[in-house]
Every structure is written in C-alpha cells, then in structure tokens.
Amino acid sequence: MKTQEGIEKAAENLKSNGIDGLIAIGGDGTFRGASKLYRVSGIPIVGIPATIDNDVAGTDTTIGFDTAVNTAIMAIDRIRDTATSHERVFVVEVMGRRRGFLALEVGLAEGAEVILVPEIRFRVEDICKKLKRARREGKTSEIIVMAEGAGDSRDLVHQIERGTGLEVRLTVLGHIQRGGSPTAVSRILACKFGSRAVEMLLEGVKKRMVGIRGRRIVSVDLDYAWREQKELDLRLYRLAEILSA
Amino acid sequence: MKTQEGIEKAAENLKSNGIDGLIAIGGDGTFRGASKLYRVSGIPIVGIPATIDNDVAGTDTTIGFDTAVNTAIMAIDRIRDTATSHERVFVVEVMGRRRGFLALEVGLAEGAEVILVPEIRFRVEDICKKLKRARREGKTSEIIVMAEGAGDSRDLVHQIERGTGLEVRLTVLGHIQRGGSPTAVSRILACKFGSRAVEMLLEGVKKRMVGIRGRRIVSVDLDYAWREQKELDLRLYRLAEILSA
Amino acid sequence: MKTQEGIEKAAENLKSNGIDGLIAIGGDGTFRGASKLYRVSGIPIVGIPATIDNDVAGTDTTIGFDTAVNTAIMAIDRIRDTATSHERVFVVEVMGRRRGFLALEVGLAEGAEVILVPEIRFRVEDICKKLKRARREGKTSEIIVMAEGAGDSRDLVHQIERGTGLEVRLTVLGHIQRGGSPTAVSRILACKFGSRAVEMLLEGVKKRMVGIRGRRIVSVDLDYAWREQKELDLRLYRLAEILSA
Amino acid sequence: MKTQEGIEKAAENLKSNGIDGLIAIGGDGTFRGASKLYRVSGIPIVGIPATIDNDVAGTDTTIGFDTAVNTAIMAIDRIRDTATSHERVFVVEVMGRRRGFLALEVGLAEGAEVILVPEIRFRVEDICKKLKRARREGKTSEIIVMAEGAGDSRDLVHQIERGTGLEVRLTVLGHIQRGGSPTAVSRILACKFGSRAVEMLLEGVKKRMVGIRGRRIVSVDLDYAWREQKELDLRLYRLAEILSA
Numbered sequence: 012m013k014t015q016e017g018i019e020k021a022a023e024n025l026k027s028n029g030i031d032g033l034i035a036i037g038g039d040g041t042f043r044g045a046s047k048l049y050r051v052s053g054i055p056i057v058g059i060p061a062t063i064d065n066d067v068a069g070t071d072t073t074i075g076f077d078t079a080v081n082t083a084i085m086a087i088d089r090i091r092d093t094a095t096s097h098e099r100v101f102v103v104e105v106m107g108r109r110r111g112f113l114a115l116e117v118g119l120a121e122g123a124e125v126i127l128v129p130e131i132r133f134r135v136e137d138i139c140k141k142l143k144r145a146r147r148e149g150k151t152s153e154i155i156v157m158a159e160g161a162g163d164s165r166d167l168v169h170q171i172e173r174g175t176g177l178e179v180r181l182t183v184l185g186h187i188q189r190g191g192s193p194t195a196v197s198r199i200l201a202c203k204f205g206s207r208a209v210e211m212l213l214e215g216v217k218k219r220m221v222g223i224r225g226r227r228i229v230s231v232d233l234d235y236a237w238r239e240q241k242e243l244d245l246r247l248y249r250l251a252e253i254l255s256a
Numbered sequence: 257m258k259t260q261e262g263i264e265k266a267a268e269n270l271k272s273n274g275i276d277g278l279i280a281i282g283g284d285g286t287f288r289g290a291s292k293l294y295r296v297s298g299i300p301i302v303g304i305p306a307t308i309d310n311d312v313a314g315t316d317t318t319i320g321f322d323t324a325v326n327t328a329i330m331a332i333d334r335i336r337d338t339a340t341s342h343e344r345v346f347v348v349e350v351m352g353r354r355r356g357f358l359a360l361e362v363g364l365a366e367g368a369e370v371i372l373v374p375e376i377r378f379r380v381e382d383i384c385k386k387l388k389r390a391r392r393e394g395k396t397s398e399i400i401v402m403a404e405g406a407g408d409s410r411d412l413v414h415q416i417e418r419g420t421g422l423e424v425r426l427t428v429l430g431h432i433q434r435g436g437s438p439t440a441v442s443r444i445l446a447c448k449f450g451s452r453a454v455e456m457l458l459e460g461v462k463k464r465m466v467g468i469r470g471r472r473i474v475s476v477d478l479d480y481a482w483r484e485q486k487e488l489d490l491r492l493y494r495l496a497e498i499l500s501a
Numbered sequence: 502m503k504t505q506e507g508i509e510k511a512a513e514n515l516k517s518n519g520i521d522g523l524i525a526i527g528g529d530g531t532f533r534g535a536s537k538l539y540r541v542s543g544i545p546i547v548g549i550p551a552t553i554d555n556d557v558a559g560t561d562t563t564i565g566f567d568t569a570v571n572t573a574i575m576a577i578d579r580i581r582d583t584a585t586s587h588e589r590v591f592v593v594e595v596m597g598r599r600r601g602f603l604a605l606e607v608g609l610a611e612g613a614e615v616i617l618v619p620e621i622r623f624r625v626e627d628i629c630k631k632l633k634r635a636r637r638e639g640k641t642s643e644i645i646v647m648a649e650g651a652g653d654s655r656d657l658v659h660q661i662e663r664g665t666g667l668e669v670r671l672t673v674l675g676h677i678q679r680g681g682s683p684t685a686v687s688r689i690l691a692c693k694f695g696s697r698a699v700e701m702l703l704e705g706v707k708k709r710m711v712g713i714r715g716r717r718i719v720s721v722d723l724d725y726a727w728r729e730q731k732e733l734d735l736r737l738y739r740l741a742e743i744l745s746a
Numbered sequence: 747m748k749t750q751e752g753i754e755k756a757a758e759n760l761k762s763n764g765i766d767g768l769i770a771i772g773g774d775g776t777f778r779g780a781s782k783l784y785r786v787s788g789i790p791i792v793g794i795p796a797t798i799d800n801d802v803a804g805t806d807t808t809i810g811f812d813t814a815v816n817t818a819i820m821a822i823d824r825i826r827d828t829a830t831s832h833e834r835v836f837v838v839e840v841m842g843r844r845r846g847f848l849a850l851e852v853g854l855a856e857g858a859e860v861i862l863v864p865e866i867r868f869r870v871e872d873i874c875k876k877l878k879r880a881r882r883e884g885k886t887s888e889i890i891v892m893a894e895g896a897g898d899s900r901d902l903v904h905q906i907e908r909g910t911g912l913e914v915r916l917t918v919l920g921h922i923q924r925g926g927s928p929t930a931v932s933r934i935l936a937c938k939f940g941s942r943a944v945e946m947l948l949e950g951v952k953k954r955m956v957g958i959r960g961r962r963i964v965s966v967d968l969d970y971a972w973r974e975q976k977e978l979d980l981r982l983y984r985l986a987e988i989l990s991a
Contacts (some may be wrong), residue, residue, distance in 0.1 A: 066821055071471060077440065077441065080440040081326075081439055081440050082824065084443070085437070086922050087439055087920045087922075088819065088925070088926075089817065089921070089923075089924070089926045090920070090921045090924075090925060090927030091925065091927050092925030092926060093921065093924040093926070094921070097921070099921075101920070116440060117440075118445065119443075119444055119447060120440040120443040120444055120447075161841060165900065170311075180920055180921055181918055181920055182918055182919065182920035182921065182922055183916055183917055183918040183920075184917065185825070185836070185915055185916055185917035185918075186824070186825045186828060186829070186832070186836060186915055186917060187821050187822075187824045187825055187828070187917055188824075188836075189824070189825075189828040189832075190823070190824030190825060190826065190827030190828050191823075191824045191827060192330070192333055194326055194439065195322065195325040195326050195329055195361060195362070195365040195897075196322065196441060197362055197363075198329070198365040199331055199361060199365055199492075202364055202365075202495055202496075202499055203495065206495055206498065206499070207265045223473075224314060224470070225469070225470020225471045225472070226469075227470070247444075250447055250448070250451055251447075253451065254447055254451070261653065294626030301622030327579065331576065331677050333676075333680070333681075334677045334678075334679070334680030334681045335675070335676045335677055335679075335680060336674070336680065337678050337681060338678070338679045339676070342679075343678070344676075345673070346637065346676060358673035382541055410655065425675055425676055426673055426675055427670055427673055427674065427675035427676060427677055428671055428673040428675075429672065430580070430591070430671055430673075431579070431580045431583065431587070431589075431591060431672065432576050432577075432579045432580055432583070432672055433579075434579070434580075434582070434583040434587075435578065435579030435580060435583050436578075436579045436582060437582065479710055567930065567931065570930040571816075571929055571930050574930055574933070575927070578927055606930060606934060607930075609933075609934055609937055610930040610933040610934055610937075659751060679764040682820070682823055684816055684929065684991060685812065685815040685816050685819055685851060685852070686812065688819070688854075688855040689851060689854055689855055689982075692855075692985055692986075693853055693985065696985055696988065696989070714960070714961075715959070715960020715961045715962070716959075716960045717960070725926055732986065737934075738936055740938070740941055741937075744937055744941070746798060
C-alpha cells in the first residue's frame with residue numbers, strides 16, 4: 012500500500028474478488044492509503060479510527076486510546092506505590108512521537124507534576140525549578156510523564172539530576188501500551204463505529220470516516236482525517252498544571 | 257442526615273465552624289440530603305455526581321461508573337476464556353437495584369447474548385428460545401448479564417436449566433464492583449468536576465450539581481439531579497441485541 | 502473417555518496414528534481415564550497435574566492453582582477497598598466442590614475472618630459469635646471465604662443476618678476463577694512439568710504422573726494421583742485463624 | 747543506620763523505649779544494619795527477607811519477589827499481544843543491578859528468546875546470530891529480557907540493530923516492579939515468616955533470619971543471609987534456553 016503499484020494491485024484484487032465496499036481500520040497512515048485506494052478503485056471506503064495515539068482529526072477519540080491511557084496509568088500507579096518512600100523523581104516515557112494526547116491524559120489522570128508533549132516547548136531549567144520548589148514545599152517524590160516525541164528521556168534524566176541534585180529514575184513503557192485487553196470505552200466505541208460504518212456503506216457513502224463528537228456519532232471526509240491537524244486540548248493541560256501544583 | 261434533626265445539627269456544625277461553601281460528592285441520596293441541608297442552612301452547595309450506578313439526571317456519566325464497568329468486564333472476560341470449552345450458559349449478576357446502566361454497558365462491551373435490566377420486561381421463555389436457537393446455530397456458550405434489580409438470578413438459573421436442558425452457572429459480582437483503582441475516565445472526570453465545582457462556589461452559585469454533556473461540563477439544579485429519572489439509552493440496548501445475534 | 506467403549510476407540514485411534522507415548526494434562530478425572538487407556542492400549546502415559554482445585558495427590562501443587570488463588574484475591578481486594586465504610590459482612594463463595602485448598606489459600610492471603618471448607622465442619626452459631634465479638638472489638642467489616650462445597654452460600658447469608666442482625670452481602674466468583682492469564686508460578690511449573698514429562702517418556706516410563714515436592718520435581722504412579730486423598734494443610738488453617746483473630 | 751553513630755543512637759532509642767526484641771524486614775542492607783545493631787544493643791533480632799531482588803542467602807525466596815515477577819510478566823504479555831504483527835525485537839530491561847533472579851524467572855515465564863543476567867557473560871554477536879536464525883526459522887518477533895546489571899540496555903538495542911538489520915524496541919520497566927498489590931505467594935509467605943519470627947523471639951533466639959526451603963520454614967544466622975552469595979539456578983536458565991529454541 013506504500014507504492015502506487017501496490018495500491019493498483021490492491022484495487023485489482025478487490026475488484027477480482029467482487030468486493031464492493033471496504034472498511035479501513037487504523038490511523039492516519041491507513042486512511043492516506045485508503046484514500047488513494049478509493050481514487051484508483053472507486054470502491055466505497057469507510058474509515059474507522061483506531062490508534063492509541065488519538066491523532067486523527069474529525070473525532071474526539073479513537074478505538075484503543077482509552078485502553079492505552081489506562082495501561083499507562085495502571086503501570087505508573089505502581090511507581091506511586093513506593094515513590095514517597097524512595098524520595099526520587101520518576102521520568103516515565105509514554106508513546107507519542109509527534110503528538111501528546113496520550114501523555115496529556117496519562118499525566119492528568121496520574122497527577123504528574125510535569126507533563127512534556129511535543130506540541131509545547133519546555134526548558135529543563137524550568138522543570139528543575141519546579142522540582143526544587145516542590146521539595147521545599149514538602150513533596151517527597153515527583154512524576155514526570157513525557158511523550159517520546161518531546162525529547163530524549165535519558166538525556167532529560169541526566170539533565171535533571173545535574174540541575175537539581177535529586178535522584179531520578181527512568182521508566183520507558185514502550186510497546187506495553189499497544190497490548191492488553193480493551194477497556195469498556197474502547198469496546199463500546201468499536202461497537203458504535205462498526206455498526207455505523209456498515210450502515211454508511213449501505214447508504215451509499217463513498218469515502219468517509221466515522222467519528223465521535225461528544226455523544227454523537229458523526230462522519231467526515233476520509234481525507235480530512237489525516238490531512239487536518241487535531242488540536243491538543245490546552246485546557247486539560249492547564250488543569251493538570253493547577254491540580255499538581 | 258436522614259432525619260430533620262440530623263440535618264439541623266449538621267447545619268449548625270457547618271456554621272459554627274465557619275464553613276461557607278460545601279461540595280457534596282455522591283449519588284441521589286447524597287443530593288437529596290444536601291438539598292435539605294441547603295434549605296436549612298443557606299450554605300451554598302455544589303454536588304459532584306459519583307456513583308457506580310450512573311443513575312443521576314443532568315449528567316451523561318458519573319465518577320466511578322466507568323471504573324465499575326471495567327471491573328465487571330475484566331471479570332467476565334475470564335469467564336469467556338474457558339466458556340467455549342465448557343459448553344455452558346453463564347449468568348452474571350451485576351449491580352443495579354433500580355437501574356440498568358451498568359448491566360447495559362457491561363453486556364454490550366462483553367458481547368453478552370442476553371442483557372436483563374429493571375427497565376425492560378422480559379419473559380424467561382423468550383430467553384430460553386434465544387439460547388436454544390444460538391446452540392442450533394453453532395454457539396457453544398452464552399453469557400447473560402443481569403442487573404440485580406431485574407429479578408432473582410438464582411431462580412433464573414433454575415428456570416433456564418429447566419427450559420433449555422442446558423447447564424447454567426452463576427456468578428454474582430457483588431461489592432467487587434465498588435472497589436479497585438479508578439480508570440482514566442473516572443479520574444479525569446473527577447479532575448474536571450472538582451475544578452468546576454470550586455469555580456462555581458467562587459462564582460456565587462447556591463445549589464447546583466456539575467455534570468457532563470458530551471464534552472461540555474455543565475450544571476443543573478441540585479434537585480433536578482435526584483428528582484428527575486435519567487433515561488436508559490435504548491439505542492445501546494438495540495445495538496447490543498444486533499451485535500450478539 | 503467415560504465409557505469402556507470410548508476408551509477402546511481412543512486406544513485404537515492412538516495406535517492407528519502411530520502414537521507411542523501420551524502426555525495427559527488435567528485433574529483426577531483425566532488421570533482416571535488415562536490410567537484405563539494405558540491398561541487397554543499399553544501406550545506409555547505421563548500425567549501432568551493441571552487443575553485449579555489442587556486436589557491431586559502426589560504433588561504439592563498443580564498448574565493453574567496459583568492463578569486461581571490470585572484471581573480470587575484480586576477480586577476480594579476490591580471488596581476490602583470499600584468494606585470498612587459499608588460496615589457489612591461479605592460472604593465470598595469460591596470454587597471447590599469437594600476440597601478446600603483454594604478457599605484456604607484465598608482466605609489466608611485475604612486475611613478472611615472466617616474460612617469455610619468441606620473438610621471441616623462448622624456451626625453457623627459459632628460464626629455468628631465470632632462476628633459479633635469482632636464488632637464489639639472494633640472491626641467494621643468481615644470477610645467470609647467459603648468453598649462452594651462447604652454449604653449453600655445464600656442460606657448462610659440469611660442465617661448470619663438472622664443470627665447477628667448484621668447486613669451480609671454475597672459474592673459468587675464462579676467461573677471467573679477458571680480464566681485469566683497464568684501467573685508466573687503456574688507458567689514456570691508448566692515449564693518444569695512439561696520438560697520432565699517428555700524426559701520420562703524418553704526414559705521408558707509407563708504410567709506415571711509428574712509432581713512437585715518442595716523444590717524437587719518428582720513422580721508417582723498415575724493411579725496414586727487420583728486414588729489417594731491429598732490432605733488439607735491444617736497448619737495453614739490454624740495460621741489463618743490466628744492472624745484474623 | 748549507615749554510620750556507627752547512627753546505630754548507637756538506634757540502640758539507645760530501642761532501650762529507652764523498653765523494646766526487648768526486633769523484627770527487621772528487608773534485604774541484605776537491612777540485615778547488615780540489623781546485625782550491627784544486635785552487636786551494639788544486645789537486643790534479639792529476627793530478620794524477615796523481603797526484597798524483589800531475591801538476593802538473600804538462606805531462603806529460596808523472599809516476600810515481594812513473586813509479586814515483582816508477576817508484575818513484569820503481565821507487562822511483557824502486553825508486548826507479546828502485538829509483537830508478531832510488528833515483526834520486531836523487543837528488549838525489556840527488568841530490575842537486578844547485581845543479580846539475575848528476577849530476569850531469569852521473568853524470562854522463563856515469558857518464553858523470552860534471550861535472557862541476560864549479570865552472572866552469565868554474553869557476546870552481542872551470539873545474540874545476533876540467535877535472532878537471525880530465529881527469523882530464518884519463521885519467528886516474527888523475539889523478546890529479550892535483560893537484568894539492568896547485565897549491561898546498558900540502550901546500547902544493546904543499537905548493537906542488535908546494527909548486527910541484524912532488525913528493528914529493535916526498548917522497554918525499561920523500572921520502579922513499576924516495586925509496587926502493586928502483593929500476590930498470593932508473597933502474602934502467604936509473609937504470614938508464615940511473620941508468625942515464625944514472633945515465635946522465634948519468644949523462644950529466645952538472638953540473631954537469626956527466617957527463610958523457606960522447599961515447603962519448610964527454616965532459619966539461618968542473620969549474618970549468613972547477607973554475607974553468603976546465593977547461587978542462580980542454572981537448570982532454570984538451561985530450561986529457558988531449551989523451551990525458547
């Protein structure tokens with residue numbers, strides 16, 4: 012699907028197998044490919060957003076995102092269990108090469124003292140100041156949740172150790188966040204998206220993606236989903252800052 | 257808080273301690289009491305809906321509800337693990353004395369063949385018919401999710417065994433559903449509700465409850481929350497029926 | 502495998518497929534059948550004990566037992582989370598129709614105030630006395646772990662409510678205990694048993710079961726495994742009584 | 747407790763508070779300190795081994811070890827969930843600065859293709875050979891479990907990528923392994939150790955550590971516990987190699 016040739020072959024295969032409608036499940040890469048496939052084949056395609064990164068425009072959330080957030084917080088809860096007795100700073104790297112949706116929700120849910128996302132610049136000296144102030148005010152441990160795209164987590168550990176004199180420990184969750192049994196939110200979203208996608212194909216839709224806005228199941232043009240940049244909710248970010256102060 | 261005398265004493269205590277605003281966290285019982293307390297004391301009160309039953313009007317969901325749904329599905333997943341090799345029907349009783357919000361979401365997320373809620377009448381013979389048809393069509397096990405208020409689960413087990421000749425096993429989740437570490441959805445909702453509740457007190461609100469509608473944090477009169485009956489989402493119920501057919 | 506005819510057919514199938522050794526994984530029923538199959542077919546058989554009930558003689562423990570114990574305690578932990586604020590007695594029925602191995606380890610690990618197993622007679626009035634004394638001494642909630650073979654859990658709930666005036670709630674774990682991902686103990690035991698079973702077949706053993714005694718992998722005659730009655734560890738039972746007093 | 751002065755002060759505090767017996771819970775550092783405290787104060791001390799590292803001589807296992815092993819495997823299971831579709835090598839760093847007990851049990855339980863522990867030298871080119879052979883033989887993903895003391899995990903990732911051309915991803919579990927609710931094995935061990943430690947103090951023991959050997963609760967001199975080097979079970983290591991081949 013990554014070359015023009017591949018897409019033409021895929022289109023042929025679909026036609027020769029009598030496929031007259033397609034449901035494409037995935038993220039922006041999937042939808043970019045699906046969109047080309049539609050243009051080549053003319054076969055109606057409905058996209059279902061399913062990625063732990065939640066970086067798909069036209070929908071509030073994606074299948075798998077809530078699952079990944081919960082996986083991360085259940086893991087970080089275990090760090091919190093012993094954190095206060097260890098008197099350390101913990102840096103936890105979560106997924107998100109380009110976007111900070113996962114880091115933001117994880118950090119807020121975990122009450123992280125610092126949340127680092129690719130969308131917002133930060134200076135290590137500001138982090139060090141915040142940590143030192145937290146110690147002076149009586150905190151005995153702090154958690155920094157960092158999207159992998161926000162910088163090099165191991166460098167950050169060294170810089171904070173040098174800048175504060177505090178002991179810093181690193182956890183890199185990695186692909187743990189891609190597995191596990193789906194949460195209720197992810198499952199119910201899958202039920203709604205799947206059901207609506209089938210209806211849309213039956214209704215004669217050509218190239219759309221299902222999504223959710225508040226409680227409503229909606230749809231957008233498939234190209235919108237991967238061409239538009241979804242905005243990070245800065246109010247959530249500020250809420251996290253207020254609550255961890 | 258259950259007697260007029262108790263409420264008057266509570267009002268006195270609040271005043272003598274110089275309390276000039278109250279945040280009441282709980283379900284309809286809590287809000288009924290809080291409303292009386294406001295009338296007696298005049299102290300501004302903001303309610304935060306937090307109950308695993310989700311039976312509070314004026315808000316789509318409550319703190320704790322998503323946690324309880326996930327606790328139940330993680331438990332029922334374990335039944336699914338061995339269900340097909342056991343060739344049995346499993347009845348799982350979940351909480352919900354008067355309302356079926358929990359049973360409905362759990363049943364949908366679990367792909368339960370039958371979901372029984374207090375709001376919708378059912379006949380055991382219809383359930384038996386559905387189960388027998390499922391066996392004829394090749395299913396080797398079925399799960400029935402039942403709100404405790406929908407009937408007597410143990411009687412249902414016996415009636416289905418008599419009506420179908422199938423082996424039926426019972427699980428009663430009980431208070432397992434009230435515990436556990438909160439999910440991301442419950443935590444983030446708590447962050448939003450808590451923050452907004454404080455703002456509302458500062459803004460001079462007298463007797464309201466915070467809630468969520470879609471993605472928006474809203475508020476309703478505190479009395480609305482417990483006087484109004486929140487409707488079960490029948491579209492979800494039908495979706496569950498379609499997907500488990 | 503339950504009729505002589507079935508066993509003869511199984512023996513034939515094995516021979517006609519050129520099978521010259523068998524590893525039978527299961528509990529006493531499996532080994533009873535395997536033993537007959539050996540006598541009819543002469544094909545060497547090594548049994549591997551794998552049952553959540555742990556009721557197999559000749560081995561300290563079985564594959565799956567530790568998994569089931571952990572599943573039960575993770576569930577009951579959630580009851581403990583809110584138990585003290587509810588001021589109730591919780592009866593939790595765990596698996597074990599004839600034996601109390603599971604109930605005993607779960608009860609000990611959970612610090613249950615009362616553990617009921619089929620091997621030890623009890624009088625409801627003694628339980629009621631213990632519960633009433635616990636309340637006088639300041640406990641605000643109690644957990645009773647009961648093997649399903651120790652009596653009718655729902656009757657017990659009613660009898661305790663009548664005998665103490667306390668509110669009693671029931672949880673029936675049921676088949677939840679049969680599923681889930683295996684624990685480290687169960688997995689490593691499976692590695693050791695499986696490896697040793699293969700070696701034994703290669704060494705020319707005819708009809709044995711592998712087992713574990715302390716840290717040593719041992720073997721016993723296959724018939725011993727299901728004919729002998731494994732004893733419940735009464736020291737564990739007394740330890741549980743002491744620790745929950 | 748780290749200076750002679752500190753220990754003398756601790757001894758004084760114990761005496762002035764009328765403490766005539768001490769139970770010290772921890773690992774080798776705790777027991778080293780406890781031993782000095784005994785020599786200075788003469789107060790009888792019984793040690794209880796509780797460390798996730800399991801690096802205490804005189805006992806097969808320690809409180810917390812089984813919990814940490816299970817935490818690690820539940821996390822790595824989530825990597826396995828999507829590993830085959832990603833066609834990658836996953837390096838998972840687990841705790842163990844000086845010893846490989848945790849890495850070994852985790853690796854065996856997880857079926858890891860490679861297990862790296864501080865006690866056994868390895869060459870990166872041998873790992874690369876093994877991985878390339880695995881791919882030729884049809885494996886689509888491999889997991890390497892590495893104790894933190896076995897080398898630099900990030901360097902290993904780069905070396906394997908260069909040596910094999912395969913994509914390699916890193917997870918560093920870190921302090922996640924120190925938290926969480928204890929498993930049944932850890933809880934029951936705590937019951938047995940705690941009960942025996944109290945008995946030993948009552949029996950007039952002066953300076954011992956409780957331990958477990960097979961199924962028997964034993965005791966050793968407290969100094970033995972931290973002076974002796976416990977051996978890694980090389981048979982387990984070979985078993986892991988055989989099963990993952």
